[in-house]
Amino acid sequence: MTVQRFAFVVDVVPERREEYLRLHAAVWPEIEAALSAHHVTNYSIFLIEDTLFGYYEYTGDDYQADLAAVDADPVTKEWLARTDPCQVAFGRDARPGDGWRRLTEVWHLA
Numbered sequence: 001m002t003v004q005r006f007a008f009v010v011d012v013v014p015e016r017r018e019e020y021l022r023l024h025a026a027v028w029p030e031i032e033a034a035l036s037a038h039h040v041t042n043y044s045i046f047l048i049e050d051t052l053f054g055y056y057e058y059t060g061d062d063y064q065a066d067l068a069a070v071d072a073d074p075v076t077k078e079w080l081a082r083t084d085p086c087q088v089a090f091g092r093d094a095r096p097g098d099g100w101r102r103l104t105e106v107w108h109l110a
Helices: 014-025 029-037 063-072 074-086
Strands: 004-012 040-048 051-058
Touching (some): 063 074
Antiparallel strands (some): 004 051, 040 051
């Protein structure tokens, strides 16, 4: 099995920080099930100041199709409707609507 690693970064809107943390203190089971069903594993989100760092591993064969299926899920759409307003694109090159920005892996120790 091939494992692909993905890392992303986004800033949290300071006024919505507590809301974001509250939502993620009890992620909906349907969200976790949808991710797991589409080969997303070892998913973590970390926080430093007002920046969120997300990491997950993908173990499937068709990343684009699996993530499209997760995004099309009605419960996922509702989850994102609640969490997306809590986020703003990270970095000086960010544009409105960028959301989570993917990081380039520089080094990995297996």
